[in-house]
Amino acid sequence: GAVVSQHPSWVICKSGTSVKIECRSLDFQATTMFWYRQFPKQSLMLMATSNEGSKATYEQGVEKDKFLINHASLTLSTLTVTSAHPEDSSFYICSARAYQGNQETQYFGPGTRLLVL
Amino acid sequence: DQQVKQNSPSLSVQEGRISILNCDYTNSMFDYFLWYKKYPAEGPTFLISISSIKDKNEDGRFTVFLNKSAKHLSLHIVPSQPGDSAVYFCAASARGTSYGKLTFGQGTILTVHP
Numbered sequence: 289g290a291v292v293s294q295h296p297s298w299v300i301c302k303s304g305t306s307v308k309i310e311c312r313s314l315d316f317q318a319t320t321m322f323w324y325r326q327f328p329k330q331s332l333m334l335m336a337t338s339n340e341g342s343k344a345t346y347e348q349g350v351e352k353d354k355f356l357i358n359h360a361s362l363t364l365s366t367l368t369v370t371s372a373h374p375e376d377s378s379f380y381i382c383s384a385r386a387y388q389g390n391q392e393t394q395y396f397g398p399g400t401r402l403l404v405l
Numbered sequence: 406d407q408q409v410k411q412n413s414p415s416l417s418v419q420e421g422r423i424s425i426l427n428c429d430y431t432n433s434m435f436d437y438f439l440w441y442k443k444y445p446a447e448g449p450t451f452l453i454s455i456s457s458i459k460d461k462n463e464d465g466r467f468t469v470f471l472n473k474s475a476k477h478l479s480l481h482i483v484p485s486q487p488g489d490s491a492v493y494f495c496a497a498s499a500r501g502t503s504y505g506k507l508t509f510g511q512g513t514i515l516t517v518h519p
Contacts, residue, residue, distance in 0.1 A: 292448070
């Protein structure tokens with residue numbers, strides 16, 4: 289199957305700093321990528337849809353000025369958590385829309401665990 | 406408003422037996438459904454999907470059944486293996502909108518005992 293990577297895999301930062309997370313599709317081009325957040329023992333919650341060359345579409349309740357998304361190429365989308373606070377601590381996962389045979393799916397990255405102190 | 410629900414938080418099955426994971430949805434616009442497997446601190450892995458024009462899709466040990474009138478789908482794993490132990494998420498999409506964004510259920514923890 290297709291491979292999606294994320295970097296870094298985990299990060300610890302001080303409150304008030306900004307953190308950038310990269311999501312790359314390694315062996316395919318992805319015009320659409322998605323960013324999710326998962327809190328402990330909860331489901332994946334979609335934060336935003338990232339389309340190459342255009343502005344991201346944010347879900348209700350997600351602050352676009354706090355979670356900056358850039359999808360500058362067909363293989364790279366970045367999520368920047370600006371002025372991070374402890375409540376932003378979570379597991380952030382990206383995915384890329386693709387096709388496996390005739391089945392449409394999303395391939396997920398391994399996730400990035402963010403801890404804000 | 407939980408549009409995709411997995412009402413069983415956990416399921417325990419003996420190795421070699423069948424595992425049946427259930428999922429219900431409320432949004433009638435959903436026309437594509439997927440199942441993912443997830444280990445802790447990892448991203449979900451795609452297992453199988455089904456379009457609303459079908460009522461069954463099979464791939465090896467995994468079969469997904471869709472009952473549109475009941476807005477219910479299930480994933481059958483036969484035979485279950487200890488390596489299948491993980492969290493299973495069902496997800497739904499309305500493919501005509503929003504670039505295929507997925508709405509996930511809460512997940513079901515499957516434990517397969519040797």
